[in-house]
Amino acid sequence: MEYGSEALARLVDEFSRLPGIGRKSARRLAFHVLKADDDTIKRLAEALTDVKSRVVFCDVCHNVTEASPCPLCSDARRPDEVVCVVEEPSDVLAIEATGEYQGRYHVLHGVLSPLDGVGPDDLKVKELLARVREAAPREVILALNPDTEGDATAFYLHKLLAPLGCEVSRIARGIPVGGDLEFADQVTLGRAIQGRELMRR
């Protein structure tokens, strides 16, 4: 028994299965659990099982929620004419935090990734097309990550969405605010030049 306790060894195992948590972090977390008071750990254990039992996916946008349709989809003040397509529920949070967007969302739950065996049927693509056909938004914004898989998914969705009569846009790629031209990579800088904006007089 490496840890002097089989229960402790199992907790280290379970922690190290979480994403971004290696063997050493898992060990540190497990020893933290040992030292923490009983209530704290009971709360964590309950929060884990609660999430699995209480959280569902919204039938409209497929974001996480405790009641479908979710608060964002049932908010009558948000215009239906723009739909923002994102990869993950966490992206909705990130965009909401900017305060720059008031429209609707659609969560794909991933991107096309043939190497990992993720095809269109594993994503909420069919649901997006049905929704666009029915609600006929003026514009669909593709807010996917600017990596190879995000780009491929954006091109794929554009091909499917264009015939449905809505405009399709992508979020801008460029130099991050507060970034430094000198340290930007060539591709990003190239995109920033391509996507330059005219300054108003």
Next chain:
Amino acid sequence: MEYGSEALARLVDEFSRLPGIGRKSARRLAFHVLKADDDTIKRLAEALTDVKSRVVFCDVCHNVTEASPCPLCSDARRPDEVVCVVEEPSDVLAIEATGEYQGRYHVLHGVLSPLDGVGPDDLKVKELLARVREAAPREVILALNPDTEGDATAFYLHKLLAPLGCEVSRIARGIPVGGDLEFADQVTLGRAIQGRELMRR
């Protein structure tokens, strides 16, 4: 409701209370939990509560165990004449993994840290002195971290242990194996020179 679900927000909160897990990692972990299958999460929640209910501290060395005295303390093949003092249970694992030490252990559960309000009474110092008085080991090895607090604790313990008639030693500080002189900091390099070992003919 920032996350569209109060249960999810609470899980993010609970995760972000763990050491080394910031807000963003907590969010990533929570979304991982959402996607993981029910069994995996049930196992993690059970492992958490199991550890709290099954793990106790050894009455002799204060290491974690499921039955006191722990396997290391009740192992009759280990000599009683050397006791290695460490800060945390995880340090016992690290030293056991080297295979270089066969003696007994004593876990302090921390180091002296006046700024954090940690004094001798918060550590297993009294227990160490009682144990040394009773078992009269030949040598006590202080295997504390080579930082300010570890150093202060080592000097403090040395002062208390010396009158009890045992030898007190510290683990060597020096250039890590595989390290590079050029990139070692001055203090470490200085210690390595001070602590140089005579080569046998």
